[in-house]
Amino acid sequence: MALELKSLVKRFGAVKAVDDVSLTVGDGAFFSLLGPSGCGKTTLLRTIAGILQPDSGTIALDGRDITAVPVHARNAALVFQSYALFPHLTVFENVAFGLRMRREKEAAIRTRVGEALDLVRLAGFGERYPGQISGGQQQRVALARALVVRPALLLLDEPLSNLDARLREEMRTEIRRIQRAVGITTILVTHDIQEAFALSDRIAVMNHGRTEQIGAPADIYLRPATRFVAEFAGQVNHFAVTVERVEAAQATVATAGGHRFRIALGEARPAPGSELHVMLRPERVRVGAADCDNRFAAEIEDVTYLGGLTVYRLRLGRDRLLAQAQNLGAAALAVGDAVDIGWQAEDGVCLAGA
Numbered sequence: 001m002a003l004e005l006k007s008l009v010k011r012f013g014a015v016k017a018v019d020d021v022s023l024t025v026g027d028g029a030f031f032s033l034l035g036p037s038g039c040g041k042t043t044l045l046r047t048i049a050g051i052l053q054p055d056s057g058t059i060a061l062d063g064r065d066i067t068a069v070p071v072h073a074r075n076a077a078l079v080f081q082s083y084a085l086f087p088h089l090t091v092f093e094n095v096a097f098g099l100r101m102r103r104e105k106e107a108a109i110r111t112r113v114g115e116a117l118d119l120v121r122l123a124g125f126g127e128r129y130p131g132q133i134s135g136g137q138q139q140r141v142a143l144a145r146a147l148v149v150r151p152a153l154l155l156l157d158e159p160l161s162n163l164d165a166r167l168r169e170e171m172r173t174e175i176r177r178i179q180r181a182v183g184i185t186t187i188l189v190t191h192d193i194q195e196a197f198a199l200s201d202r203i204a205v206m207n208h209g210r211t212e213q214i215g216a217p218a219d220i221y222l223r224p225a226t227r228f229v230a231e232f233a234g235q236v237n238h239f240a241v242t243v244e245r246v247e248a249a250q251a252t253v254a255t256a257g258g259h260r261f262r263i264a265l266g267e268a269r270p271a272p273g274s275e276l277h278v279m280l281r282p283e284r285v286r287v288g289a290a291d292c293d294n295r296f297a298a299e300i301e302d303v304t305y306l307g308g309l310t311v312y313r314l315r316l317g318r319d320r321l322l323a324q325a326q327n328l329g330a331a332a333l334a335v336g337d338a339v340d341i342g343w344q345a346e347d348g349v350c351l352a353g354a
């Protein structure tokens, strides 16, 4: 079902944990609330679940206002970071729990628990206890338990944070597969940008209780609305620049360090003399480049080898720049080497709200 939040506010004393949040999640979509610790993600998710009552604003599910509907009648299933399985109940009984609470018939319980365990690939694990299965399997039991009651909304609060890096990636793929198979509208809370990118149709980036930007993963990465979003979404070079000339759809800008480069302009036509904030992702900087709109002589200040990639810190006179290059077998560059670098006019992105 589609979810619509309008101007939601939730305060804890003087703290506005959720500050005027409006967003919509389409039916069957996977939506993430992404942001640093303390930005209000969990509070927003709990407000959607009905565990917390907002101070103002409305929540609608498929057009019906559910703001005042109590938690048990809201039909939203919440999965936490700590799976909160009952240790003294078998996997089967853990998954059956919600159905028993609803006094479903035994035969229906057998069928639906069986289907839920199949869905999370745990058929055959029903008689085990939570202590006898791995962390990833426990997480899948928690998912099966949430989904078995056929909720309208699946709410996931950092569900993968307790897993090690490899298992986390595996479970990421599993969650996406399960969500698509069931077609359930899902909201994930995470502080992990890769997780949000890998899973989401759309993402809301939150900061201090507010949504700074809502968009598809590529919007967030390539066209961040603010400096905060740009930095949260990955490594980035920032330039505070002054516009020198505007010609057609390009402008020539200058850094305080005296470097001039060209940027592509969208709709905006900034006036000469005005100041802009331009960001440039490190992978757009071509190290050893010959044919770019913007070319500079640089010196390598630092080299970080990352296997498939190398990150270079470059010095251009008084300006500094991060570059990231794929390791394609060319000779490695070392600290102190002089290199030609460059990037295309379209690679520099103006941040309107910075």
Ligand SMILES: Nc1ncnc2c1ncn2[C@@H]1O[C@H](COP(=O)(O)OP(=O)(O)O)[C@@H](O)[C@H]1O
Pocket: 012, 015, 016, 017, 035, 036, 037, 038, 039, 040, 041, 042, 043, 044
């Ligand atoms: N029950 C509570 N009582 C008082 N303050 C709270 C409570 N829960 C959360 N907060 C505060 O609200 C803000 C948002 O917290 P939270 O929603 O948990 O953030 P996140 O999940 O993004 O880490 C923080 O400043 C936190 O300290």
Ligand SMILES: [Mg+2]
Pocket: 041, 042, 043, 189
């Ligand atoms: Mg949280």
